Amino acid sequence: LDTLVSRHFEGPRLLGVKGTATCWQFCHYEDLISALVLIATSDATGRPGRQRGSQQDTGPGRAVFAVGAPGHLTREQVEKLSGKRHVDLPAAVAFGTAERLHRIGVTPASAVELQYLVYPWVVEPRRLLGLGWRPRYDNEAALRALLAETAGRFSLAGHRVGARDAAAGAAIGATVALVGTAALVRRARRRRRG
Structure with a gap:
C-alpha cells in the first residue's frame, strides 16, 4: 500500500516535533478488511444499544466503528523495531516548511496531513471487539509487516525515489x-x- 504512513517509513528518518510524545497505532489492511466484513454482515450499528432497522436507528451511513490494533507503540519502540531514529523539529519549522513545500509542489503531503503523523489518533476498537472481532496483527506485527512491505523503497519529502x-x-x-x-x-x- 502507498500511504502517507508507508512513505514516512521509507524515509531516512522519522519526523518528530519537539515536546511531543508520539504514540503509534497501526491497522494491517487484512484486519481492516475483516472488520469491514464483520460490520457489513452483522446487525451492529456502531452505536451502543441500537440495532440496524430499529426505530432508534436514524438511518444508513451513521454507524461509527473505531478500527485499529488495540493499544499503541511508543516512539522508542518504533525506533527499535524500525531501526530508524527520529529527527525533532520545532512545530513552527516542521509545519511551516511542510506547507511551503506542498504549496510549490515539492511534497504531496500538506502540513495538515503531517499532523496525523506527528499527533496521531489512538483509538480503542471496543465495539468491534464486543462483536467478536480480533485483529490478526497487533501493533508490533503490523509495523513489522509495513517495514517488510516498504523495504528497499526510498522516499524523500514524501516522493518515492x-x-x-x-x-x-x-x-x-x-x-x-x-x-x-x-x-x-x-x-x-x-x-x-x-
Missing part, C-alpha cells in the same frame, strides 16, 4: 541542514554582539 536519487537527496538534505545551521549560528552571534 530510486536508491541513487535517495543518496543524492540525502546529501542535498544534509547540505541544506548544514547551511541552515550555519545561518542560525551567525544570527545568534549577531544578536549577542549587539
Whole structure:
C-alpha cells in the first residue's frame, strides 16, 4: 500500500516535533478488511444499544466503528523495531516548511496531513471487539509487516525515489541542514554582539 504512513517509513528518518510524545497505532489492511466484513454482515450499528432497522436507528451511513490494533507503540519502540531514529523539529519549522513545500509542489503531503503523523489518533476498537472481532496483527506485527512491505523503497519529502536519487537527496538534505545551521549560528552571534 502507498500511504502517507508507508512513505514516512521509507524515509531516512522519522519526523518528530519537539515536546511531543508520539504514540503509534497501526491497522494491517487484512484486519481492516475483516472488520469491514464483520460490520457489513452483522446487525451492529456502531452505536451502543441500537440495532440496524430499529426505530432508534436514524438511518444508513451513521454507524461509527473505531478500527485499529488495540493499544499503541511508543516512539522508542518504533525506533527499535524500525531501526530508524527520529529527527525533532520545532512545530513552527516542521509545519511551516511542510506547507511551503506542498504549496510549490515539492511534497504531496500538506502540513495538515503531517499532523496525523506527528499527533496521531489512538483509538480503542471496543465495539468491534464486543462483536467478536480480533485483529490478526497487533501493533508490533503490523509495523513489522509495513517495514517488510516498504523495504528497499526510498522516499524523500514524501516522493518515492530510486536508491541513487535517495543518496543524492540525502546529501542535498544534509547540505541544506548544514547551511541552515550555519545561518542560525551567525544570527545568534549577531544578536549577542549587539
